[in-house]
Amino acid sequence: MRRYIPIEKKDQTQSSPQKVYLSASSERLKKYYYEKERYHCIDKNLLFPESELIFSLFIQRNLNYELLLEAFEDSPKKPSAETLNYDGDIFIKVTDIPLYQQYLETISSSSYQWMISDKQKIYSIRERSKIFIRDLLSAPENSQNIKKCGELIELIINSILCNKEIFYDLIKIKEHDYYTYVHSVNVGILSVGLGIAAGLSKTNIYNLGIGSLLHDIGKCKISSEILNKLGRLNPFEYRILKNHVIEGEKILKDCPYFPENSLSAVTQHHERLSGKGYPNNLTGAQITIFGKIVAITDSYDALTTKRPDKAGLTPFEALSILVKECEHYDSDLLKLFIKLIGGVI
Ligand SMILES: [Fe+2]
Ligand SMILES: [Fe+2]
Known part of the structure; x- marks a missing residue:
């Protein structure tokens, strides 16, 4: 069975995501909901140009999750302007939630008071x-x-x-x-x-x-x-x-x-x-x-x-x-x- 559902698709001519209707098979939706459980939506207001990210960031497009920025604990990365200005939701892998919690604690600590x-x-x-x-x-x-x-x-x-x-x-x-x-x-x-x-x-x-x-x-x-x-x-x-x-x-x-x-x-x-x-x-x-x-x-x-x-x-x-x-x-x-x-x- 196929359903028609609105999803976000980036229009090349516009900076904001545009809603389009694509057909989605139940198989594809099943995969989407399975994937959805594996990602956690985070608040982009808490990403700064100076922040050293120790986890990768993802975006959701056409019912798929795509890598936006790749970073690891032993290879941190600062978000680019493009990442910071991304218009849609930003996600991390659920397995990286402890690292995100660590990040939240770090930016709330006294040494980062100037930043937050x-x-x-x-x-x-x-x-x-x-x-x-x-x-x-x-x-x-x-x-x-x-x-x-x-x-x-x-x-x-x-x-x-x-x-x-x-x-x-x-x-x-x-x-x-x-x-x-x-x-x-x-x-x-x-x-x-x-x-x-x-x-x-x-x-x-x-x-x-x-x-x-x-x-x-x-x-x-x-x-x-x-x-x-x-x-x-x-x-x-x-x-x-x-x-x-x-x-x-x-x-x-x-x-x-x-x-x-x-x-x-x-x-x-x-x-x-x-x-x-x-x-x-x-x-x-x-x-x-x-x-x-x-x-x-x-x-x-x-x-x-x-x-x-x-x-x-x-x-x-x-x-x-x-x-x-x-x-x-x-x-x-x-x-x-x-x-x-x-x-x-
Ligand atoms: Fe309820
Ligand atoms: Fe409710």
Whole structure:
């Protein structure tokens, strides 16, 4: 079976990637998803002309990963201007993640303070969160990982509370393809921002932050064929996907490091005020404020994220859809979220 999907193809006459439609056989897509597991998307804001890279960089083109810069621990290389100005996502091999972590630690250390701005320090926290969520999704039962989750969300909350602009810097970064670990970090940041705007106490923002960072943890129990399927899921596949909420609850409910109060962010993020959500078709007051917040931030991030089979919407387009479907969302929180994203709070 062949599907037509939009992918990035560099137009020789333009500097930015242009969307084209190519036919992709299911074999080719299978290879792409297999390859996708072997690469990790990194933040190019943390690459500098002076940085000595000890890992190779790759780009994604036509569903393939191509080498952009070759570097090794014993043969470091500085990125060229062409690398630094590359318009699309940049990747490293998953096996090089420990070297990337080492790099993040080095650039955050005091000897490199001249090189890294406050903004870049928070980008580095976001990068650490992505790696951490990726590890956590591959070993969700390890409660030590969940403990570390609390430390990261506290760093994110404190950074946003110290400087509101950091929130906007963090939500501006958008990786192009969909990855559960990136989505989880985005939803964590958006939920913390909305929790602060809604005037929640610091303890509640912390509990909301952990719950929202882990809201999709149950997806690690769902097959990648279903998670990555292009186009619509059939009713059977959709039923399996919906199970990620129950799976998430099973993983977290007895975890000693996961606050009990955070659980509703996980169990209720697909409930809708209209009663049309899942798994329990809860309505209005049956849904906690955490459930109502993550319902908004989760939908917003899903709408604005590009996938191989659909373009990501602009923030304005995504907010317009949420407004159109407002019977599902808490109206006060939705208004607050629109103001927050609009940067007018
Ligand atoms: Fe979900
Ligand atoms: Fe989600």
